[in-house]
Amino acid sequence: xxxxxxxxxxxxxxxEIKKETxxxxxxxxRLYSRFTSLDKGENGTLSREDFQRIPELxxxxxxxxxxxxxxxxxxDQVNFRGFMRTLAHFRPxxxxxxxxxxTASEPLNSRTNKLLFAFRLYDLDRDDKISRDELLQVLxxxxxxxxxDEQLGxxxxxxxQEADQNGDNSISFNEFIKVLEKVDVEQKMSIRFLH
Amino acid sequence: MISLFLCMCxxxxxxxxxxxxxxxxxxxxxxxxxxxxxxxxxxxxLVIFEWATLRMERGAKEKNHHLYKPYSNxxxxxxxxxxxxxxxxxxxxxxxxxxxxxxEMADIxxxxxxxxxxxxxxxxxxxxxxxxxxxWNLLTRSNYNFRHISVRLSALWxxxxxxxxxxxxxxxxxxxxxxxxxxxxxxxxxxxxxNGETYLSEKVHLICYRICVRALTAIITYHNRENKxxxxxxxxxxxxxxxxxxxxxxxxxxxxxxxVHGGLMGIIQRAMVKSSPHIWFExxxxxxxxxxxxxxxxxxxDKTKQPILIFPEGTCINNTSVMMFKKGSFEIGCTVYPxxxxxxxxxxxxxxxxxxxxxxxxxLRMMSSxxxxxxxxxxxxxxxxxxxxxxxxxxxxxxAIAAQGGLVDLLWDGGLKRAKVKDAxxxxxxxxxxxxLVGDQDQDDLSEDTLVPDERINEDxxxxxxxxxxxxxxxxxxxxxxxxxxxxxxx
Numbered sequence: 001x002x003x004x005x006x007x008x009x010x011x012x013x014x015x016e017i018k019k020e021t022x023x024x025x026x027x028x029x030r031l032y033s034r035f036t037s038l039d040k041g042e043n044g045t046l047s048r049e050d051f052q053r054i055p056e057l058x059x060x061x062x063x064x065x066x067x068x069x070x071x072x073x074x075x076d077q078v079n080f081r082g083f084m085r086t087l088a089h090f091r092p093x094x095x096x097x098x099x100x101x102x103t104a105s106e107p108l109n110s111r112t113n114k115l116l117f118a119f120r121l122y123d124l125d126r127d128d129k130i131s132r133d134e135l136l137q138v139l140x141x142x143x144x145x146x147x148x149d150e151q152l153g154x155x156x157x158x159x160x161q162e163a164d165q166n167g168d169n170s171i172s173f174n175e176f177i178k179v180l181e182k183v184d185v186e187q188k189m190s191i192r193f194l195h
Numbered sequence: 196m197i198s199l200f201l202c203m204c205x206x207x208x209x210x211x212x213x214x215x216x217x218x219x220x221x222x223x224x225x226x227x228x229x230x231x232x233x234x235x236x237x238x239x240x241l242v243i244f245e246w247a248t249l250r251m252e253r254g255a256k257e258k259n260h261h262l263y264k265p266y267s268n269x270x271x272x273x274x275x276x277x278x279x280x281x282x283x284x285x286x287x288x289x290x291x292x293x294x295x296x297x298x299e300m301a302d303i304x305x306x307x308x309x310x311x312x313x314x315x316x317x318x319x320x321x322x323x324x325x326x327x328x329x330x331w332n333l334l335t336r337s338n339y340n341f342r343h344i345s346v347r348l349s350a351l352w353x354x355x356x357x358x359x360x361x362x363x364x365x366x367x368x369x370x371x372x373x374x375x376x377x378x379x380x381x382x383x384x385x386x387x388x389x390n391g392e393t394y395l396s397e398k399v400h401l402i403c404y405r406i407c408v409r410a411l412t413a414i415i416t417y418h419n420r421e422n423k424x425x426x427x428x429x430x431x432x433x434x435x436x437x438x439x440x441x442x443x444x445x446x447x448x449x450x451x452x453x454x455v456h457g458g459l460m461g462i463i464q465r466a467m468v469k470s471s472p473h474i475w476f477e478x479x480x481x482x483x484x485x486x487x488x489x490x491x492x493x494x495x496x497d498k499t500k501q502p503i504l505i506f507p508e509g510t511c512i513n514n515t516s517v518m519m520f521k522k523g524s525f526e527i528g529c530t531v532y533p534x535x536x537x538x539x540x541x542x543x544x545x546x547x548x549x550x551x552x553x554x555x556x557x558x559l560r561m562m563s564s565x566x567x568x569x570x571x572x573x574x575x576x577x578x579x580x581x582x583x584x585x586x587x588x589x590x591x592x593x594x595a596i597a598a599q600g601g602l603v604d605l606l607w608d609g610g611l612k613r614a615k616v617k618d619a620x621x622x623x624x625x626x627x628x629x630x631x632l633v634g635d636q637d638q639d640d641l642s643e644d645t646l647v648p649d650e651r652i653n654e655d656x657x658x659x660x661x662x663x664x665x666x667x668x669x670x671x672x673x674x675x676x677x678x679x680x681x682x683x684x685x686x
Contacts, residue, residue, distance in 0.1 A: 030270050055611050056313035059620040066310035090311055118303055144625030155298045188304040192272040
């Protein structure tokens with residue numbers, strides 16, 4: 001009840017988030033409204049249960065992995081800044097951003113960072129390598145019970161074989177980038193946020 | 196002396212009050228006429244709201260701030276494409292005949308993007324909270340980010356509070372008590388008359404509902420009254436609030452369906468049954484699907500009995516969409532009269548968010564809003580066609596109601612307000628993806644393979660779900676008093 005959105009989000013915060021993520025003022029306000037509507041506990045942070053309450057996410061085979069990407073290592077709550085930081089990965093890449101300050105750190109929605117986001121979905125134990133086991137587990141999440149263990153195993157083997165270059169039987173981030181160099185990552189990992 | 200004087204003043208003012216009440220509200224309710232006071236009130240309010248909006252916009256420009264605009268067009272633009280389509284695009288090839296299963300690491304992008312899109316904006320969760328308004332209507336409860344409120348506007352808001360709580364609320368409470376009291380007394384009286392006396396009982400019901408409508412200051416516009424439900428049929432409508440019942444019963448006589456209650460509600464239920472045939476179920480009977488279907492079937496078979504009123508969604512939705520209709524009511528095999536109800540949220544949002552407010556709190560909020568403005572459309576009657584099963588029929592009716600009311604037609608179950616989504620839907624997604632990997636072994640219908648539930652899966656859960664859909668739904672808190680039903684979570 002009452003004015004939820006405005007009293008809790010100050011102008012300075014909006015400016016900071018704008019600088020860090022590149023979202024516009026109105027986009028940030030709207031996303032804050034969404035954040036508060038998901039926050040059933042009304043304590044300014046989202047828990048995993050808050051995400052799982054979204055039916056379309058709950059039926060996504062990789063729903064749990066995606067939810068996990070929002071939470072930093074070992075934490076169970078994500079605040080609005082963290083929420084926006086993760087969402088920033090999905091902003092479309094705009095050409096004029098490339099001409100901005102060259103010494104500034106890479107924007108969150110660069111091609112590399114988008115690929116890193118996807119890489120982390122596979123990398124279950126966050127050791128910067130996708131092992132055969134991890135690949136199998138993620139595959140199992142995506143196909144459910146419809147494919148046999150042997151078939152899935154051979155898919156995993158073939159995938160690692162094609163990607164692995166240094167022979168350690170796992171896929172590092174650089175090998176991952178190489179495999180996906182022909183894919184239009186910018187478009188497939190971007191969401192059209194309206195102004 | 197002074198105390199005597201005060202008593203006299205009090206006495207006179209009360210008398211005047213009640214006389215005015217009688218003349219302007221109760222007598223017209225009995226006769227079924229209207230002075231048009233409510234419509235004038237509505238027009239005045241609209242003018243004031245527009246002025247308020249202009250002032251806020253001006254205030255925002257002066258301070259060079261951004262004015263918050265609710266995401267009426269959505270936060271993101273989604274493209275409707277299927278799993279198959281997108282994965283093929285990702286791979287850049289379109290070979291459908293493969294001997295070996297083909298997996299690409301890029302496949303994950305599809306699920307990833309869809310998942311994050313649903314986090315930012317999904318079709319379901321936003322239906323269970325009140326919709327945001329384009330402009331402020333001087334109620335604190337609908338103030339989301341309208342912070343450019345000048346002194347003048349605050350003064351207006353203060354005046355509004357005075358009027359609403361000081362004048363309108365007591366007035367409405369008086370009327371509500373009168374309406375309910377009259378209902379109890381008159382229906383009991385009519386009950387003593389010989390059976391089959393329908394004219395008086397109809398009149399009694401109508402009078403009491405008219406008083407209740409005035410108790411809420413409900414301004415209702417009925418469209419296409421030639422399609423009004425007739426005896427021997429079932430009336431189905433979209434559900435937003437328990438007040439829906441009053442809105443519809445104001446214009447016609449229906450048989451209500453619901454669970455037997457204790458307390459005040461139980462008294463009202465027993466009184467109503469004395470003068471006209473309503474269908475109240477004991478709690479234990481609700482689980483017995485066949486028993487319920489039989490009672491309803493018997494009722495519609497008897498052409499002298501009024502049409503039954505049912506809300507197939509099973510729960511209150513926020514009036515921006517229509518959610519899945521439970522198929523129970525559509526299996527009975529009689530004529531269905533669809534009705535679309537659309538509320539105008541500018542004067543007071545009628546949606547009952549049962550997880551936030553109990554029923555008493557809700558009614559008080561309703562009675563302290565400006566007004567409840569809604570439109571009711573009676574749609575032409577529909578019958579089940581050859582070769583159509585109950586689910587398809589239900590969807591057809593739902594589509595008609597959604598189209599008329601300007602609501603979004605969703606396949607999702609309103610029960611998701613409380614219950615978790617069934618695993619079967621996730622399994623459906625996994626099955627679709629597996630098909631893409633290993634190729635199509637059997638040519639199933641893949642047209643619905645966007646992340647939306649497949650209706651066919653609901654057939655497994657027919658027993659208790661369809662029965663719940665037959666009763667007028669209400670939320671499962673013990674203190675509420677409205678006509679109630681089971682909740683989805685009570686399985």
